[in-house]
Amino acid sequence: MGVFVNVLVPLVFFLLTFWFGDDIRAGEPQPTTSPGELQTSDNGIEGDPFADDMRFSSDFTDASEEEHDSQSEVQLDLHGYLESRNRLRTTDSEFISTRQRLWLEGQGGYGAVGALGAQPPLRGFVSGAVDVDPMAADLSDDHDTARIYLEEAFLTVDRPGYNAVVGRKIHRIGTGDGINPMDLINPLDYRDPFATGSSDARLPVLLGLATINLPVWGSFQEANLDMIVVPLAQVNELNSPGSAWEGPGLRELRAGHDEGHYILEDQEEPNQAFDQAEYDVRLAATLSNWDLALIGFYGYLDSPVFKREYRIGWNDLEELYITPIHPDFCAFGFTFAKGLDRSTLRGELAVKPDLPVMMADDSPPGYARTTVMEGVLGIDRTFGTNFYVNLQYFFTWTEQAEDLTNKTWSHGITYDVHDSFLQDDLEAGIRGILGFTDQGWTFETYAEYQLADDWLLEASLLFFEGSASGTYGQYGDNDLVTLRVRYSF
Amino acid sequence: MFKFTTIVMFMILMSVGHALAEPTGREIMIKTDEVDNSRDAVMSSMMVIERGSAKLIRRMESMTKQYGDNLKDERTLIRFIEPADVHDTAYLTWSYDDPEREDDMWVCLPSESLVRRISGGGKKGAFMRSDLANEDIEDRAVDDDDHTLKGSEEIGGIACYVVESVPRPELKKDTNYSKRVQFIRKDIYLPAKIDCYDKRGKLLKTATFGGYKEIDGIWTVTRFLYETPRRKTRTMFQRSNISYNQGLEDALFLQSNLTR
Numbered sequence: 078m079g080v081f082v083n084v085l086v087p088l089v090f091f092l093l094t095f096w097f098g099d100d101i102r103a104g105e106p107q108p109t110t111s112p113g114e115l116q117t118s119d120n121g122i123e124g125d126p127f128a129d130d131m132r133f134s135s136d137f138t139d140a141s142e143e144e145h146d147s148q149s150e151v152q153l154d155l156h157g158y159l160e161s162r163n164r165l166r167t168t169d170s171e172f173i174s175t176r177q178r179l180w181l182e183g184q185g186g187y188g189a190v191g192a193l194g195a196q197p198p199l200r201g202f203v204s205g206a207v208d209v210d211p212m213a214a215d216l217s218d219d220h221d222t223a224r225i226y227l228e229e230a231f232l233t234v235d236r237p238g239y240n241a242v243v244g245r246k247i248h249r250i251g252t253g254d255g256i257n258p259m260d261l262i263n264p265l266d267y268r269d270p271f272a273t274g275s276s277d278a279r280l281p282v283l284l285g286l287a288t289i290n291l292p293v294w295g296s297f298q299e300a301n302l303d304m305i306v307v308p309l310a311q312v313n314e315l316n317s318p319g320s321a322w323e324g325p326g327l328r329e330l331r332a333g334h335d336e337g338h339y340i341l342e343d344q345e346e347p348n349q350a351f352d353q354a355e356y357d358v359r360l361a362a363t364l365s366n367w368d369l370a371l372i373g374f375y376g377y378l379d380s381p382v383f384k385r386e387y388r389i390g391w392n393d394l395e396e397l398y399i400t401p402i403h404p405d406f407c408a409f410g411f412t413f414a415k416g417l418d419r420s421t422l423r424g425e426l427a428v429k430p431d432l433p434v435m436m437a438d439d440s441p442p443g444y445a446r447t448t449v450m451e452g453v454l455g456i457d458r459t460f461g462t463n464f465y466v467n468l469q470y471f472f473t474w475t476e477q478a479e480d481l482t483n484k485t486w487s488h489g490i491t492y493d494v495h496d497s498f499l500q501d502d503l504e505a506g507i508r509g510i511l512g513f514t515d516q517g518w519t520f521e522t523y524a525e526y527q528l529a530d531d532w533l534l535e536a537s538l539l540f541f542e543g544s545a546s547g548t549y550g551q552y553g554d555n556d557l558v559t560l561r562v563r564y565s566f
Numbered sequence: 567m568f569k570f571t572t573i574v575m576f577m578i579l580m581s582v583g584h585a586l587a588e589p590t591g592r593e594i595m596i597k598t599d600e601v602d603n604s605r606d607a608v609m610s611s612m613m614v615i616e617r618g619s620a621k622l623i624r625r626m627e628s629m630t631k632q633y634g635d636n637l638k639d640e641r642t643l644i645r646f647i648e649p650a651d652v653h654d655t656a657y658l659t660w661s662y663d664d665p666e667r668e669d670d671m672w673v674c675l676p677s678e679s680l681v682r683r684i685s686g687g688g689k690k691g692a693f694m695r696s697d698l699a700n701e702d703i704e705d706r707a708v709d710d711d712d713h714t715l716k717g718s719e720e721i722g723g724i725a726c727y728v729v730e731s732v733p734r735p736e737l738k739k740d741t742n743y744s745k746r747v748q749f750i751r752k753d754i755y756l757p758a759k760i761d762c763y764d765k766r767g768k769l770l771k772t773a774t775f776g777g778y779k780e781i782d783g784i785w786t787v788t789r790f791l792y793e794t795p796r797r798k799t800r801t802m803f804q805r806s807n808i809s810y811n812q813g814l815e816d817a818l819f820l821q822s823n824l825t826r
Contacts (some may be wrong), residue, residue: 122753122754122778123723123724124721124722124723124724124751124758125722125776125777125778126722126774126775126776127776127777127789127791128776128777128778154653156650156653157650158650158651184654195629195814195818196823235823237815237817238817240822246679247677247678247679248679249678249679249680250680252682252683288822290817290820290822298660298670299820299821299822301820301821301822361821363670363821366667366668366670368683368821414682414683415683416668416669416670416671416683416685417668417685418668418685419685419739419740420685421683421684421685423683457685458685459685459688459690459691461690462690462691462742463688463690463691463692465688497691497692500617500692500695500797500799501691501692501695502695527695529620529622530622530623530648530649530650531649531650531651533651563651565649565650565651566650
């Protein structure tokens with residue numbers, strides 16, 4: 078028995094190992110080089126087609142192979158683009174903008190980085206631009222022929238469990254596309270209000286933002302509390318006379334002033350820092366493919382309402398004064414986004430009690446306060462490889478609207494449908510907003526072509542249509558052809 | 567004594583026979599999946615996309631951490647460095663081994679400081695205009711496919727298992743491929759080559775793997791090449807600065823970490 082165990086079993090295994098050695102050793106790496114065959118890398122093995130680096134050309138040297146220094150104390154980065162964007166108004170064949178832009182943005186970090194891809198604990202970001210837009214400057218005082226400006230500039234402190242941001246920043250809120258009832262921090266970019274046919278453009282504000290990671294339990298996977306303070310509320314500027322974005326309502330109001338029917342005063346914007354601050358609190362959680370958030374906001378109306386007031390003038394006569402003002406209000410909201418198969422469901426609901434609402438009668442304009450509910454419910458989905466469809470239904474419900482001569486319900490949809498072509502170099506599609514209750518509509522057809530890595534060519538045709546008093550119909554004379562060329566660096 | 571010897575010899579031969587029996591396709595793919603047994607990983611990646619004489623360069627940094635009881639769930643953060651127009655765009659994915667559970671995916675658009683949930687519907691689309699589809703860079707669960715061992719073949723002088731992987735019927739709509747024929751090296755259980763077939767059963771693209779390195783005790787593919795013969799394009803992908811088991815914090819894989 079002892080002979081069997083000590084001799085026979087090892088012998089059998091030796092023979093089997095000899096016969097089927099390749100298979101039995103299959104689990105073990107072979108860190109040897111076969112003479113005359115493929116080379117091995119430092120700690121590589123035979124049969125490596127890329128070990129000799131012949132097929133991987135010199136493109137991969139330098140940046141990708143450099144040793145990443147995760148203990149680096151200071152990191153700096155500079156990027157930007159050069160862009161020519163030209164907008165031709167089709168109704169009168171006049172260029173309303175020939176903007177030539179140099180955009181620069183830089184970011185830096187300080188402090189040891191825990192891992193590659195992680196960010197330094199102290200970071201700074203600055204962006205700014207030089208815009209030259211002679212055609213827009215010819216139209217109105219909204220634009221200077223040349224303008225140098227700071228866009229965003231903020232510092233971020235990132236610590237385990239929380240981070241804080243202080244500076245001038247765009248911080249958008251919401252899960253929907255196109256219309257976000259609780260996105261109330263950043264005012265509209267009055268010089269260029271439409272980023273696309275279905276989305277607006279915003280301006281940065283000076284703010285402080287703190288995000289605290291909350292402990293999670295059960296099905297909760299992440300929970301955060303965001304707190305935002307804007308020390309001085311920033312609001313939408315009224316467009317200057319002659320601007321392409323001066324709506325007919327504002328134009329008529331100015332005409333009434335010029336004809337002496339009333340006195341239209343300058344826009345009263347918040348100007349008392351901290352006394353006219355805005356506050357936003359957002360409690361967000363993720364669980365079981367759901368992103369949920371509760372939001373509270375106190376601040377100032379971005380779009381002005383017009384206060385009517387009779388005063389005794391210099392000639393002892395009672396005169397009507399109309400003043401664009403931005404009253405305060407508060408809002409409470411709920412947002413969600415849900416991954417569902419190949420789609421994403423998005424929704425937002427906002428309640429704005431005592432919201433200042435313009436009265437839509439024929440008398441000189443005024444406003445009243447009432448409760449308004451706004452909501453968005455939408456879905457986006459990719460069909461096939463790249464065919465993307467995004468539809469979002471939105472509504473506004475106004476309490477006691479009949480007293481304000483507004484509609485109780487107004488609603489519509491935003492849409493974005495696009496596909497990719499030419500090996501994904503070309504994206505083309507349509508997007509816009511369709512109001513069902515006299516808001517009017519926008520329709521944009523566009524094509525973006527990416528040439529190599531750095532060049533972007535875009536052409537688009539944007540239509541506005543509808544009633545002159547409608548949100549979108551008021552720009553009915555602004556159908557635009559846009560040509561844009563951008564070089565990124 | 568003779569009876570005892572016969573029984574022992576029979577048992578030995580049975581056990582050796584079992585050891586020499588070909589594994590199933592699924593067993594091979596489980597072993598392949600288990601090669602990277604790290605808890606977390608960080609790396610830089612670079613792609614060179616060749617389209618005729620034109621070359622597109624992409625660079626990104628990524629972090630991955632395993633979760634769940636069996637460490638099969640995964641969270642990945644990818645931050646793009648190049649090209650310039652997507653600099654600092656970050657993608658966060660929480661993927662689950664349970665094929666019934668949808669992945670969570672978010673993208674951060676730095677210009678708007680907005681973290682936005684996106685769906686996995688774009689899996690079939692090209693990854694950054696390369697020859698890789700988004701599904702090619704995802705962590706694909708073993709049981710997302712039915713695997714069949716088709717035999718053995720030498721690739722570059724190395725013995726490989728040939729495994730045919732066909733998507734499960736309910737997942738066919740989410741993939742570009744009717745099947746993938748995977749050539750898995752028998753020595754380190756990493757792929758040497760994958761042939762991807764389109765829905766009509768024709769060869770769509772070929773992936774060749776190499777740059778094998780043992781890093782922190784884990785055999786790793788550091789280079790691969792995707793070629794699409796019909797389009798006459800190819801994408802070379804290289805991973806560098808790889809390190810495993812760095813003890814990455816959970817906070818790195820939260821949405822609140824996406825903004826700049």
